[in-house]
Amino acid sequence: MPTMNAGIQVRERHTKHWAPAFKKLRRLKVQKVKLPNFREEDTMSELTPDQIRSRMKEQGILPPRSWMERPITISATGAVFEPYIPPEGDGKLSSLTLGGAKQSMEFLSKKSKSMLAVRKIRSFEDNFSPSTFAEEAQDIYIKAHKALVEKDYDTLHQCVTELCFPLMTEDLKMCTTRWQFLKSLEPPRVVHARCTDIINKENIFSQVTVRFHTQQTLAVYDRFGRLIYGSEVVAKDVVEYVVFEKHLANSYGLWRIHEKIIPDWMPAREPGRKTYVQQKPVVESEPVADTAVPATPTEQSAAVA
Amino acid sequence: MEILLRQFQTKSFLSICKCLEPAYSHATSWTSGNAMLGKTLFHTSNTVAMPYNPPKGPRKWPIYNKKIFAPQLPGEERRPAYVCHMRTNIKYSPFKMWYVASMIRGMSVDEAIKQLSFVNKQGAVHVKEVLLEAQKLAVEKHNVEFKSNLWVAESFATKGLVMKGIRRHAKGRVGLVHYFHCHYFVRLEEGSPPAHFFFETAPKTTKTLLSEWVDEMRQRRIPGSL
Numbered sequence: 001m002p003t004m005n006a007g008i009q010v011r012e013r014h015t016k017h018w019a020p021a022f023k024k025l026r027r028l029k030v031q032k033v034k035l036p037n038f039r040e041e042d043t044m045s046e047l048t049p050d051q052i053r054s055r056m057k058e059q060g061i062l063p064p065r066s067w068m069e070r071p072i073t074i075s076a077t078g079a080v081f082e083p084y085i086p087p088e089g090d091g092k093l094s095s096l097t098l099g100g101a102k103q104s105m106e107f108l109s110k111k112s113k114s115m116l117a118v119r120k121i122r123s124f125e126d127n128f129s130p131s132t133f134a135e136e137a138q139d140i141y142i143k144a145h146k147a148l149v150e151k152d153y154d155t156l157h158q159c160v161t162e163l164c165f166p167l168m169t170e171d172l173k174m175c176t177t178r179w180q181f182l183k184s185l186e187p188p189r190v191v192h193a194r195c196t197d198i199i200n201k202e203n204i205f206s207q208v209t210v211r212f213h214t215q216q217t218l219a220v221y222d223r224f225g226r227l228i229y230g231s232e233v234v235a236k237d238v239v240e241y242v243v244f245e246k247h248l249a250n251s252y253g254l255w256r257i258h259e260k261i262i263p264d265w266m267p268a269r270e271p272g273r274k275t276y277v278q279q280k281p282v283v284e285s286e287p288v289a290d291t292a293v294p295a296t297p298t299e300q301s302a303a304v305a
Numbered sequence: 306m307e308i309l310l311r312q313f314q315t316k317s318f319l320s321i322c323k324c325l326e327p328a329y330s331h332a333t334s335w336t337s338g339n340a341m342l343g344k345t346l347f348h349t350s351n352t353v354a355m356p357y358n359p360p361k362g363p364r365k366w367p368i369y370n371k372k373i374f375a376p377q378l379p380g381e382e383r384r385p386a387y388v389c390h391m392r393t394n395i396k397y398s399p400f401k402m403w404y405v406a407s408m409i410r411g412m413s414v415d416e417a418i419k420q421l422s423f424v425n426k427q428g429a430v431h432v433k434e435v436l437l438e439a440q441k442l443a444v445e446k447h448n449v450e451f452k453s454n455l456w457v458a459e460s461f462a463t464k465g466l467v468m469k470g471i472r473r474h475a476k477g478r479v480g481l482v483h484y485f486h487c488h489y490f491v492r493l494e495e496g497s498p499p500a501h502f503f504f505e506t507a508p509k510t511t512k513t514l515l516s517e518w519v520d521e522m523r524q525r526r527i528p529g530s531l
Contacts, residue, residue, distance in 0.1 A: 029472050029473045029474075030470070030471075030472040030482060031470050031471050031472065031482075032470070033468055033469075033470035033482075033484060035396065035468060035484055036394075036466075038393065038394035038395075038396070038486070174371075174373060174446070174447075175373075176373060176375070176376050178376070219376075221376040221377070222386075222448040223372075223373050223374065223386070223447060223448065224374050224377075224384040224385070224386050224448070225374040225375055225376045225377040225384055226377060226383060226384065226448070227376070227377075228448065274448060274450060275450055
């Protein structure tokens with residue numbers, strides 16, 4: 001097509017058939033073949049339901065049966081109910097000082113709501129006691145972390161709830177982890193307990209928060225074996241508030257790690273060795289008002305001319 | 306058609322109702338229940354509503370991305386990261402794509418993208434898109450720190466689907482028309498590109514030149530001699 005470019009005619013096609021009058025007949029010589037569209041998936045997410053329906057009609061696919069029932073199993077709750085609020089500065093004072101001793105004297109028996117929850121748990125589990133449970137909880141904690149390191153997901157599902165599982169495994173899927181539990185600096189202690197029911201009043205879930213003060217080493221290597229977090233040699237003192245959950249109404253229910261309570265006052269973790277490009281904040285520029293060009297010559301333009 | 310059917314197989318029924326939004330690939334699907342339930346997790350099982358269509362096309366190239374290397378010892382040289390990416394069934398001839406694929410071998414990613422922007426071929430558009438996708442993947446998922454610190458280690462194209470059509474020629478003769486597709490594969494590696502990627506174009510060292518000259522001299526024979 002000839003185009004006008006500052007008064008000069010420019011033809012964009014550089015080729016021309018020697019007999020252009022027979023183009024239509026020449027086109028009819030080739031049988032058109034319908035090729036499959038392999039780039040369809042890229043635009044699939046932008047389609048509206050009506051568009052999807054029309055495409056399916058074109059291809060002769062029936063929509064999926066709408067009366068299909070799906071069995072649903074609620075095996076874990078989606079959050080921590082009435083979370084424990086750890087006292088500020090916990091774990092910083094030595095238990096030999098007065099302040100530290102006071103902190104460790106935080107008795108569960110003084111918390112009425114937690115004791116009610118413990119009594120509820122005892123109605124399902126006869127020999128449940130906070131002191132024995134704390135030790136069991138530490139065993140579950142160690143078992144879960146060992147399974148995570150070895151990528152033994154069968155054992156990990158036994159030790160960890162459905163809420164916790166993706167949080168633990170997602171980032172470490174392409175990584176190698178080396179974790180060691182060195183020792184427990186203070187005996188584990190149950191600090192909080194709550195019971196809730198989902199849908200029915202009989203379908204009870206119990207959540208128990210256990211406080212751990214331990215010494216651990218953690219080293220995370222990326223896919224290529226390069227260290228990205230921590231160290232295999234340097235031990236760290238860890239104060240953690242781990243929430244364990246059990247589906248009491250289920251006779252096959254297990255005590256599993258559900259969540260971790262990270263208070264605001266806790267010092268930030270060691271930053272990873274990876275750098276990121278900081279996203280520039282989107283600055284909304286003020287709309288520029290179009291200034292009208294004067295039709296009549298002003299003094300300045302007249303002076304230039 | 307197959308692509309739509311595949312959607313129903315791999316994704317849960319609940320997610321399809323939400324206008325084909327992406328869902329988790331494993332069995333559990335997260336839904337926020339009503340006020341009575343609060344925020345609960347539903348553990349559902351996938352129901353098969355559609356007939357099974359096996360995946361087609363090349364699938365081995367992205368498996369290289371799943372390989373996990375053992376942690377490196379403290380004294381070892383840092384292993385360079387790499388990412389393998391591909392695009393299947395591009396509507397372009399593999400014979401034509403060869404020119405574009407071989408052009409960028411051994412170039413740094415930035416240089417390759419720059420050059421491809423000005424190559425007068427349809428295939429270059431696809432190759433450029435694949436490179437940009439691969440660069441993004443490398444930074445987001447493969448622990449590559451700087452997106453410019455990548456070079457094209459492997460770049461090649463193979464034959465994809467070939468559909469055959471017919472055309473007529475003069476005097477009732479029939480001709481076959483091939484509608485070619487190709488698959489394009491690329492591997493980006495972390496680091497600066499090597500000085501000489503192609504052995505043939507690398508300048509020879511004095512040692513090799515000397516040994517070659519000596520061999521040539523020793524091969525000389527006097528014709529017709531005993």
